[in-house]
Amino acid sequence: MKKTSSDVGLNRTGIQTSPLDSKEAIEGALQGLPSQAGTERGILEVRDIYARESDGLGTVPVPATFKGVFTIAKEMLKGNKPTVFIDKLGERAGFERTGVRLYEAVLGKFDLHGTWPGGPSREQLEKIMREELAHFALVRDVLEKLGADPTALTPSADLVSVASKGIPAVITDPRTNLVQCLEALLVAELTDNAGWELLIQLAQGLGQDKLVEQFEQALAIEAEHLMLVRRWLTAGVTGEARVAEAAGVPAP
Amino acid sequence: MALELFKEKGVPLDRQVFTWKDLVQRPYSKLDDDAFTRVRVILMNGIESDAVRFKHIAARLSRNLREPLALIRRVEHHQQTLINWLNPSDQSPIETTLGFEQVAIEVTASVAQKEPDPYLAQAYRFGLLEDFDHLYRYSALYDRIEGKDPNYLIQSYSDIRPGRPTSVEHRHPLDDLRRPYDLRTAHPLSKIHALLITAAEFQTHDFYMNIGPMFSDPVARQLYAEIASIEEQHVTQYGSLIDPDQTLLEQWMLHEAMELYCYYSCLAYEGNARIKAIWQRMVDYELGHLHHVMELFQRLEGRDPAEVLPATLPDLVDFKTHREFVRRTLAQEVDLRAKGTEFVDKAEIPTGHRSLLYRDQLNSEGSPSEIAAAGYQWKPGTELVGRVQAIGVGPEGRLQ
Numbered sequence: 001m002k003k004t005s006s007d008v009g010l011n012r013t014g015i016q017t018s019p020l021d022s023k024e025a026i027e028g029a030l031q032g033l034p035s036q037a038g039t040e041r042g043i044l045e046v047r048d049i050y051a052r053e054s055d056g057l058g059t060v061p062v063p064a065t066f067k068g069v070f071t072i073a074k075e076m077l078k079g080n081k082p083t084v085f086i087d088k089l090g091e092r093a094g095f096e097r098t099g100v101r102l103y104e105a106v107l108g109k110f111d112l113h114g115t116w117p118g119g120p121s122r123e124q125l126e127k128i129m130r131e132e133l134a135h136f137a138l139v140r141d142v143l144e145k146l147g148a149d150p151t152a153l154t155p156s157a158d159l160v161s162v163a164s165k166g167i168p169a170v171i172t173d174p175r176t177n178l179v180q181c182l183e184a185l186l187v188a189e190l191t192d193n194a195g196w197e198l199l200i201q202l203a204q205g206l207g208q209d210k211l212v213e214q215f216e217q218a219l220a221i222e223a224e225h226l227m228l229v230r231r232w233l234t235a236g237v238t239g240e241a242r243v244a245e246a247a248g249v250p251a252p
Numbered sequence: 253m254a255l256e257l258f259k260e261k262g263v264p265l266d267r268q269v270f271t272w273k274d275l276v277q278r279p280y281s282k283l284d285d286d287a288f289t290r291v292r293v294i295l296m297n298g299i300e301s302d303a304v305r306f307k308h309i310a311a312r313l314s315r316n317l318r319e320p321l322a323l324i325r326r327v328e329h330h331q332q333t334l335i336n337w338l339n340p341s342d343q344s345p346i347e348t349t350l351g352f353e354q355v356a357i358e359v360t361a362s363v364a365q366k367e368p369d370p371y372l373a374q375a376y377r378f379g380l381l382e383d384f385d386h387l388y389r390y391s392a393l394y395d396r397i398e399g400k401d402p403n404y405l406i407q408s409y410s411d412i413r414p415g416r417p418t419s420v421e422h423r424h425p426l427d428d429l430r431r432p433y434d435l436r437t438a439h440p441l442s443k444i445h446a447l448l449i450t451a452a453e454f455q456t457h458d459f460y461m462n463i464g465p466m467f468s469d470p471v472a473r474q475l476y477a478e479i480a481s482i483e484e485q486h487v488t489q490y491g492s493l494i495d496p497d498q499t500l501l502e503q504w505m506l507h508e509a510m511e512l513y514c515y516y517s518c519l520a521y522e523g524n525a526r527i528k529a530i531w532q533r534m535v536d537y538e539l540g541h542l543h544h545v546m547e548l549f550q551r552l553e554g555r556d557p558a559e560v561l562p563a564t565l566p567d568l569v570d571f572k573t574h575r576e577f578v579r580r581t582l583a584q585e586v587d588l589r590a591k592g593t594e595f596v597d598k599a600e601i602p603t604g605h606r607s608l609l610y611r612d613q614l615n616s617e618g619s620p621s622e623i624a625a626a627g628y629q630w631k632p633g634t635e636l637v638g639r640v641q642a643i644g645v646g647p648e649g650r651l652q
Contacts, residue, residue: 010284013404015632021408022632024575029630032388032413038626040396040635043471046623050470173341 003113003177004240057155060087061148068147075206082146085202089143090154092195094161095188096136098168102188103129105171109178118235119178120228128225135218142211164191179236182229189226196222254564255516255535257509258546258557262539265323270330278526279340282347285524287407288358288571290351292518293338293527295359296534298455299514300332302447305454306507310500317500320548324541331534338527343405345463346394346472350405352456353390356383357410361574363449364581366567368439372493374595375430376449377581378588379486384578385415385621386479392625395634397469403632409573412630416586418621421482422611427590428488435495435502440509441566443494447510448569450490457483474620481614489590501553502560505545509561512538517569 015022060083063069075082107125115121143150170176170184196219203211280289307325311318339348357380364376391402391412402412433442457480464476494503515534522528546557589598590607601608631637644652 012286012407013283013401015403015408018408021573025403025406025408025411025630026632028411028575028579029413032411032629034625034627034629035414035417035419036622036626038623040626042623042626043396043469046471046474046618046620047469169341175340 001112002175005177005180005237006240057158060090060154061152063147064149065147068149071146071148080206082206085206086143086146086148087154087156088195088199088202089139089146089148090150090152091156091160092199093136093139093143093150094153094157095164095192095195096132096139098161098164099132099188099192100129100136102167102171102185103132105168106178106181106185109171109176109181113178115178116236116239118232118239120232124228128228131221131225135222138214138218142214160191160195164188179233179240182233182236185229186226186233189222189229193219193222193226255512256564257512257539257542257561258563260539261543262536262541264540265327265544268327268537268540270334275330275333276337277334277530279338280524280527282340282343282404287351287354287405287409288521289524289527290339290343290405291355291358292522292531292571293335294348294351294355294455295452296514296518297332297336297339298355298452299448299511300328300335301455301458302451303328303507303511304332306504310504314500316552317504317548320544321504324544327537327541331537334530335534338530345466346390346398347405349390349460349463350387350394350402352459353383353387354406354410355452356380356456357387357578358571358574359452359569360449361577361581362570362572363445365570365574365577367442367445369433369442371431372433372442372445375489375493376445377585378590378595379449379453379489380578381415381582381586381588382418382421382482382486383415384411384582385418385421386482388412388414388628388630389418389475389479389621389625391630392628393472393475395628395630395636396624397472399634399636401632401634402630409575411575411578414625415582416588418478418482419615419619420589420611421485422607422614423485423590424606424610425485425488427592427607428485429492429593430489431593432493432495435498438495439566440506440560440562443506443560444510444513444566446490446493447507448514450487450494451510453483453486453490457487471620471624475624478614478620499553501545501549505542505549505557505560508538508542508545509565512542513565514569516565517571520568521571 011017015025063072072082103125107122107129110120110122110125140150164187167184167188171181196215200212200215200219203215280293282290304325307321307328311321311325314321343351360376360380360383364373364380367373367376387402387406387410391406394400394402406412433446435443460476460480460483464473464480467473467476498506512535515531515538519528519531519535522531546561549555549557549560587598588595589601590596591601591605628635646652
């Protein structure tokens with residue numbers, strides 16, 4: 001088990017590992033002329049052809065309840081496209097639910113690796129985990145009240161889970177320590193904050209004042225998560241580098 | 253020291269046991285382990301995969317071998333699991349792909365140099381130049397889609413440059429069949445080689461078929477489709493080297509000998525002590541399998557295994573760079589083409605030949621391997637290093 005992240009060792013991935021072999025490899029590559037002239041441009045052209053034939057990731061489900069149909073119809077009469085809101089609510093529901101599992105796994109890392117000066121306490125991590133769960137419940141509730149299906153995987157939920165699929169991979173990897181996991185949580189919290197900001201703008205646009213208020217409270221809590229994660233991570237990395245004071249990290 | 257096949261008994265079958273914890277061990281390090289540790293893990297996963305595959309097909313063809321096949325097959329399956337799970341999770345499918353092609357280059361190069369039969373050696377050199385090109389195409393894809401350096405994986409052991417261009421490797425199925433060795437006259441090493449390379453290529457094919465659809469980029473999806481098709485050709489080629497007149501049991505016994513030969517080669521070269529201990533354990537298990545099958549061979553066919561097997565394992569696979577051999581082969585044989593079972597210069601392929609028609613049809617809407625690598629030349633640190641030089645970047649990171 002390793003608590004440090006950046007020790008010197010036998011890394012073999014660079015060309016300096018074996019200067020003789022590398023010299024040969026570089027010469028070999030220079031001697032081999034491409035079988036066709038051109039650049040990476042061709043890859044973009046094929047992407048373009050396929051994009052034109054593409055149908056997108058999928059759709060937001062048709063509401064199965066009367067209330068859902070009514071909500072959608074009412075907004076459409078106003079000239080709005082309410083399925084965007086449902087799509088993004090589905091995204092947040094999925095993200096917050098995954099967030100619970102991320103912090104659950106991070107708590108395991110905490111128990112194994114412990115903390116560091118300026119690092120998290122178990123209580124702080126547990127609190128964030130519970131808050132992620134509460135936000136999942138909030139969004140699920142909103143979806144139900146709008147008559148939408150909170151169990152459906154919407155296009156945005158799918159997209160964001162593809163975009164962030166490395167996060168659980170880092171956190172559940174037995175080889176990573178708690179500081180390294182915070183690196184992954186930082187990505188999650190940055191995305192999450194941006195997601196809530198967007199959701200608030202959508203709710204405002206739809207005149208959902210009560211939701212705006214609820215979502216602003218959620219964003220305030222998520223902003224705190226982001227601040228904490230960033231601070232813990234900085235303290236952990238600068239601590240290992242032994243530059244904590246110079247970097248201005250507050251003492252524990 | 254040469255391993256004596258008839259004296260060393262290994263671990264008996266009933267003592268070859270596993271637990272889930274034992275099957276899922278710590279992986280090797282993508283960053284710190286030698287590229288040839290990855291090469292060995294990928295190769296042995298392929299060998300065990302073929303051990304399982306062969307035994308399933310054999311069981312469909314033989315009533316009286318069903319039980320012993322089932323017993324040994326289950327162990328082979330778990331051996332494969334243990335080996336394949338040594339691949340680390342931070343090694344992405346395309347990174348593992350680069351490892352597969354390094355296997356196909358360096359292991360095939362070793363086999364081609366040790367192969368006693370000139371025709372078989374020619375077949376290995378022929379396939380080698382095609383897999384050599386695949387490494388170059390996938391390297392271009394990796395660099396151009398992810399902005400990463402293929403040499404992270406290759407560690408300067410293999411050249412990254414074009415071989416026989418993938419776009420001209422597509423052949424009519426009847427130009428992929430070769431002449432099999434003769435079971436009565438072939439050297440045991442020739443029999444082992446044919447089984448070994450067929451197994452490795454089969455797994456490469458299956459791996460590409462599984463991971464190809466996991467890519468988003470259409471050229472990546474196409475390139476995997478294209479190279480998987482060549483791997484199907486290679487399995488056709490190498491599989492056809494095996495004499496079909498050998499009995500099922502004889503083929504089985506040879507397969508066990510081949511597995512042992514590969515593990516023993518891994519053992520000889522492994523630098524990672526923990527993984528070396530795994531190779532030793534697998535050598536002992538394979539000796540157990542081999543002796544089990546030798547006994548069946550004696551009892552069911554009334555033949556002496558020494559008619560088929562050598563007393564000691566032949567010269568091992570050399571897990572090291574074969575750069576000079578590959579370069580020489582490239583310089584001398586890149587323009588060879590297959591015509592029926594023979595290898596001829598491309599000038600001898602007449603216009604309108606079935607393989608040309610076949611290839612032109614497949615390439616008629618564009619060639620993924622040419623598109624992916626158009627103008628590509630590997631540079632340390634990726635192709636973008638060259639672009640930095642071209643646009644000129646000042647000391648503060650500003651564009652000039």
